[in-house]
């Protein structure tokens with residue numbers, strides 16, 4: 001028999017076995033058609049399941065069954081198939097389905113799976129908790145939920161689909177970054193977002209940024225080396241912190257990132273752009289077959305539209321020109337950089353742990369989405385840049401809400417500091433696990449102390465916020481440590497610093513003499529700067545004491561933390577993540593994502609009239 005005669009014969013058998021009016025069976029070799037009186041395709045399919053139909057197909061074969069009520073198309077790709085069902089009066093489903101192996105000669109249903117009649121009684125309704133089983137497809141009839149297969153198609157008023165975590169956020173985020181979900185673990189300074197944390201996330205198919213902030217360059221280099229040797233080409237990233245005081249450090253960090261093939265950076269604290277960040281982006285651009293290849297990707301963390309606008313636009317022409325003139329990028333790279341946004345991923349940072357403007361996410365995110373649309377249209381990019389959400393995400397509802405507002409991806413910070421892999425002390429993790437939503441406060445940011453900048457910190461169990469604020473008040477009120485009232489100075493030395501100001505200055509002076517002698521010269525000229533450096537010694541030590549878990553200094557711990565930590569703790573109570581030992585960073589991510597997927601199913605059920 002010829003191939004098409006054979007396909008036609010099998011198509012006819014399929015038409016009759018599946019009660020389809022018309023069947024087209026195709027393979028790479030050709031196609032054949034069959035027909036029957038049909039009229040019951042939907043119920044036969046419902047009764048026997050797609051697997052039984054798949055058993056009739058060889059690899060690469062495609063079958064299309066048409067009937068009055070539905071059209072079903074199934075194509076086998078090895079052990080799975082792509083399925084499309086279009087109901088005559090209803091939606092179209094497209095899904096990847098697992099298939100049993102081909103059974104030679106099979107055309108009809110090989111194994112009854114369920115026995116749901118077309119009409120007739122419904123099965124038993126299922127509880128709302130079935131919505132949490134995100135792979136379980138449900139049908140809705142008169143405001144009640146049923147297992148999908150137990151409801152005759154004609155009686156279904158709507159369907160709650162399975163929602164896998166890869167359906168949350170922007171699918172292009174998954175494609176471009178080679179990850180399996182649109183979820184990022186943000187950088188945490190001082191290596192709190194440790195190599196171990198980044199590796200655990202990458203091995204789980206998720207993206208994380210190493211917390212290089214505040215670390216000396218050799219430590220950053222060591223981390224980059226370790227990441228590339230442990231992860232090879234798996235996606236991961238590193239923080240690039242703007243350093244206005246030491247531009248050379250920022251520039252050298254970019255050298256390290258490029259040398260070690262780190263192709264994703266999270267750029268933070270950039271109020272204006274610098275040649276270093278522009279160079280990082282331009283150095284990764286090339287042309288292949290007329291298309292721009294973008295090897296280096298920037299995630300820009302912003303909390304203001306004017307900063308977002310800089311990253312959503314191409315790099316400034318003047319900066320590109322100077323980089324070319326200085327021989328730091330090629331003319332081609334500069335020309336390509338003028339055609340793409342400086343950052344493809346912009347993280348809208350709302351009320352978060354650490355440095356934060358404490359903007360509400362429902363204000364910041366829509367604002368940045370609109371700005372993105374405007375700049376995308378103005379610059380005519382091939383693909384729109386993405387806006388992700390961060391700040392305050394600590395339970396499934398908040399993660400779902402961020403996606404529902406249009407976030408392309410979500411990014412968490414605080415909740416990851418209490419995970420097994422985080423580079424901080426067990427003592428800090430325990431304190432974090434006991435925090436409630438309101439157990440946070442703002443204290444001075446050590447790196448921008450003189451400017452009065454703040455960081456959000458844990459306030460339960462630590463006095464950092466109060467003590468730091470008191471130091472700032474003293475800094476504002478007095479010209480130098482020698483002007484401090486005697487009792488104030490003595491209290492500081494005994495209760496806060498636990499050493500004399502002279503001792504502190506001796507150590508601080510030695511530190512700056514090695515790192516940047518101009519700081520020493522300035523402090524010796526300017527008593528106010530001298531005072532700032534002394535106070536900054538304390539502020540710097542408080543985060544070190546926390547990371548090393550110094551038992552004697554618990555009340556001074558500076559632990560950056562946002563209200564999301566309390567949200568997480570409340571949600572995790574009584575569940576499998578309530579114990580600190582169970583909080584593995586990728587498990588936290590998975591639990592938040594699966595919970596968010598369940599929230600989306602609840603929304604669908606609600607829209608179909610289920611009271612959830």
Ligand SMILES: Cc1cc2nc3c(=O)[nH]c(=O)nc-3n(C[C@H](O)[C@H](O)[C@H](O)COP(=O)(O)O)c2cc1C
Nearest residue numbers: 186187188189213268352353391392413414562564
């Ligand atoms: C302990 C800690 C340290 C952080 N350090 C940095 C940092 O060095 N660079 C940075 O871009 N963001 C840093 N962040 C911010 C996080 O990457 C993330 O954007 C933020 O925590 C998200 O908000 P959330 O805390 O509500 O989850 C830090 C956050 C925490 C909690």
